[in-house]
Amino acid sequence: MSTQSPWTARTVAGAGVDLHCRDWAGAADARPVLLLHGLAGHAGEWDALAAALAPARRVVAVDQRGHGRSTRRPEDLGRDAYVADVLAVVDALGLERPLLVGQSLGGHTALLAAAAHPGRFAGVVLVEAAAGASPGAPAEIGAMLADWPVPFPERTAAVRFFGGGPLGEVWADGLERRGDGWWPRFDPEVMVAALAENAVRERWADWAGAAHCPALLLFGQHGIIAAADAERMLTLRPDAHAVSLPGAGHDVHLEHPAELHRLVAEFLHGLAA
Numbered sequence: 001m002s003t004q005s006p007w008t009a010r011t012v013a014g015a016g017v018d019l020h021c022r023d024w025a026g027a028a029d030a031r032p033v034l035l036l037h038g039l040a041g042h043a044g045e046w047d048a049l050a051a052a053l054a055p056a057r058r059v060v061a062v063d064q065r066g067h068g069r070s071t072r073r074p075e076d077l078g079r080d081a082y083v084a085d086v087l088a089v090v091d092a093l094g095l096e097r098p099l100l101v102g103q104s105l106g107g108h109t110a111l112l113a114a115a116a117h118p119g120r121f122a123g124v125v126l127v128e129a130a131a132g133a134s135p136g137a138p139a140e141i142g143a144m145l146a147d148w149p150v151p152f153p154e155r156t157a158a159v160r161f162f163g164g165g166p167l168g169e170v171w172a173d174g175l176e177r178r179g180d181g182w183w184p185r186f187d188p189e190v191m192v193a194a195l196a197e198n199a200v201r202e203r204w205a206d207w208a209g210a211a212h213c214p215a216l217l218l219f220g221q222h223g224i225i226a227a228a229d230a231e232r233m234l235t236l237r238p239d240a241h242a243v244s245l246p247g248a249g250h251d252v253h254l255e256h257p258a259e260l261h262r263l264v265a266e267f268l269h270g271l272a273a
Contacts, residue, residue, distance in 0.1 A: 020069035030057035038104030151181025220248030
């Protein structure tokens with residue numbers, strides 16, 4: 001007996017890529033939400049938040065280029081390409097001034113999209129994301145991915161490797177089964193290349209220039225955003241609201257889904273007021 005999926009799979013044509021989306025139906029008169037995962041992630045990371053927000057509103061989660069079921073090896077991995085993908089999804093799916101929610105790399109994409117396209121987004125929620133450069137990130141991520149013992153012989157082995165529990169399950173959901181075991185739905189060299197621009201380019205001016213767009217900043221107490229960067233975000237944008245989640249790491253959306261839903265729902269309510 002099959003269980004009907006709560007979301008509809010959609011494919012949007014971007015610039016040189018196909019973008020896979022999970023589209024959760026919701027009230028047409030409510031503000032939609034567009035969700036962007038982080039590096040090496042996938043749209044399914046947002047299932048808990050999407051299910052909590054829908055059907056009161058439409059929610060769309062995207063596999064960003066190079067990830068998940070979207071085009072695996074895109075020619076362009078620059079930040080502008082990721083921003084263009086956001087606009088492609090918004091236009092193709094008819095999302096009117098959505099709230100952008102992004103974690104890590106997805107949060108960085110959301111920040112840039114809001115800065116480059118005034119008036120297209122009602123607000124942004126940046127989860128463990130900032131505007132500073134990350135010089136060591138490509139090498140660190142490359143080494144981390146090289147340590148993954150792929151292929152995993154079975155899915156349960158992957159769940160254990162990723163820490164077990166709900167977090168391990170979600171990370172394992174990002175794998176695909178092949179003849180010799182379970183592999184990531186991305187190529188490690190693509191992930192490293194996707195960080196090349198972030199490694200050398202700060203985006204503080206973009207962040208300051210997005211002052212027209214209301215912002216909620218969410219940090220994990222044990223996350224990866226340096227305290228100095230978090231403070232600078234608020235210095236440049238004192239209008240932004242920031243919350244540090246006690247006990248949380250970088251994957252705030254997976255570690256504290258209920259608290260994330262509460263904070264996003266409250267932020268949405270403020271936008272509607």
